[in-house]
Amino acid sequence: MNDGISLIELILNASVAVQMVMLILLILSIVSWVIIVQRWLVLSSAQKGVFGFEQRFWSGMDLSQLYKEGSQMQQDNVPVVGMENIFRAGFKEFMRLRQQGSVDGEAILEGAQRAMRVAYSREEEKLEKHLAFLATVGSVSPYVGLFGTVIGIMNAFLGLAAQAQATLQVVAPGIAEALFATGMGLFAAIPAVVAFNRYSSLLDNVTSGYITFTDEFSSILHRQIHTN
Amino acid sequence: MNNMFNNLVIFNGYPFSVIVAVTFHSLILVLLIWMQSRSTTERLELIQPTVIKALFIDENPQTLNRQAAERRAADEAQRELQRRQQEQQEQQEQQERQRRQDAEQAEEFQRAALRKRDELEAQRQLERSRERERAELEQQRQRDLAEAERRRVAEEAENQRQELARAEGARTELELIQSATAIIQLAVQQVWNRPPSARNGMRAILQIRMLPTGELLEARITESSGDPAFDRSAENAVYSAAPFIELRNLPINIFNSNFRILSLIFQPEDLLN
Structure with a gap:
């Protein structure tokens, strides 16, 4: 009592319910950080990919040449991601329909656009993956922490009721442990909320880039159909 | 990269x-x-100032009486000793005088008897006997003196030993009293809740009566601080600090003379106002 309670002692002496809450919050925090780092890698690489591919696309390179480069990359086990996937899906469908010959121009363009839309939604799904988990952690973990706090304080007061003489030393460790649960909840929630907001805006950026690219590419295809 | x-x-x-x-x-x-x-x-250590001064006022008539009696007895013993020494001296002097008279009488008698016979012979004999007697007397006196000296030294040593023992007993007794006092003081201090009206320098004196088991019989305010709330808080502190279980270990005579009736001074000095 005289010398202070260390943090480890505080956690080890906590009641089972509070310990469970702390454990859950620790796992939530670790998982949310895994997702934060992983999403950061994916989203930043997607953003870089958008700029890189747009540069290549608008460099005046022949489109079939660009498609062949992509195929070469796939053979070399280098993943083809993002905007390039959309381009490849649209271009592949366009070429295939054109080779059949009998189909009229509007149908070819429609088919290419449909293929690009599918590729776009697949890409968007890939980018959005796990972001919902971050949102959940951000909104729920404060409540989980609060739950631990309520149980901890309840235990502290029950202990106080058993005591004949109420002193601060009886309640203090219980309240400290209870508050520690809230602290952990906030600790898990704050980065998750910040990352979720940041990544949502990043995702909007990237997907709007994809949509713009899809429109531009279909206009190019449209021009190609009508010039022939 | x-x-x-x-x-x-x-x-x-x-x-x-x-x-x-x-x-x-x-x-x-x-x-x-x-x-x-x-x-x-790096935690700071909190040092709590002394909250109350629980001083003991020795007001126990029993103790006072006993102390007075002891003092009187010691005086009497001293006087008795002096008187005995004086008597001894007087006796010795008397004996000496008696012996000298006896010797003179014998001398006279011998002289009268011997005068009838040969005067020279008598003279010589007288001289010889007188000499022998004087030597004997001298020896006797020296022996008496040595005896008296020895007795005096022994008596002095005995006195000193007694005094030392008495002092030692007093010291351990004092220690016991002090430790018990500290225990009571601490126990009362810990439970004393000062009312908000308490001020530094207020002073209330409580007289408490206890049993040898450490139980509190009665607490009475003998000197009020002038603030009834303060007096009541002091009284409450004493009642809630009792019983003082540590007093059970005290020897009963020490308890009787020091703790049966005890006065506590309540005087806060650590308040901020």
Whole structure:
């Protein structure tokens, strides 16, 4: 009592319910950080990919040449991601329909656009993956922490009721442990909320880039159909 | 660089992310524990000032009576000793005088008897006997003196020993009283709730009566501080601090003379106002 309670002692002496809450919050925090780092890698690489591919696309390179480069990359086990996937899906469908010959121009363009839309939604799904988990952690973990706090304080007061003489030393460790649960909840929630907001805006950026690219590419295809 | 980055994205960056997250959390945990341990080593120690002065006023008539009786007895013994010494001296002197008279008488008688016979012979004999007697007397006196001296020295040593023993007993008794006093003082101090009207320098004296088991029989305010709330708080403190179980270990005579009736002074000196 005289010398202070260390943090480890505080956690080890906590009641089972509070310990469970702390454990859950620790796992939530670790998982949310895994997702934060992983999403950061994916989203930043997607953003870089958008700029890189747009540069290549608008460099005046022949489109079939660009498609062949992509195929070469796939053979070399280098993943083809993002905007390039959309381009490849649209271009592949366009070429295939054109080779059949009998189909009229509007149908070819429609088919290419449909293929690009599918590729776009697949890409968007890939980018959005796990972001919902971050949102959940951000909104729920404060409540989980609060739950631990309520149980901890309840235990502290029950202990106080058993005591004949109420002193601060009886309640203090219980309240400290209870508050520690809230602290952990906030600790898990704050980065998750910040990352979720940041990544949502990043995702909007990237997907709007994809949509713009899809429109531009279909206009190019449209021009190609009508010039022939 | 770009290649490595792409390789990370092949596995969607999961292993890397897991390593980063776990490292981050363990780092934070270690930091927290380290900070905690540092803060515990630098903790300030709170020193509580003395709350009350529980002083003992020795008002026990029993003790006073006993002390007075002891003093009187000691005086009497001293006087008795002096008188005995004087008597001895007188006796010795008387004996000496008697002996000298006896010797003179014998001399006279011998002289008268011997005068009838040969005067020279008588003279010589007389001289010889007188000499012998004188030597004997001298020896006797010396022996008496040595005896008296020895007796005096022995008596003095005995006196000294008695005095020393008495002082030792008093010291251990004083220690016992002091430790018991400290215990009572601390116990009362801990439970004394001063009312908000208490001021530094207020003073209330309580007389408490206790049983040898340490139980409190009665607490009475003998000198009020002038503030009834203050007096009541002092009284309550004494009642809630009782019983003083430690008093059971005291020898009964010490308890009777010091703790049966006890006065406590309540005088706060640590208040901020």
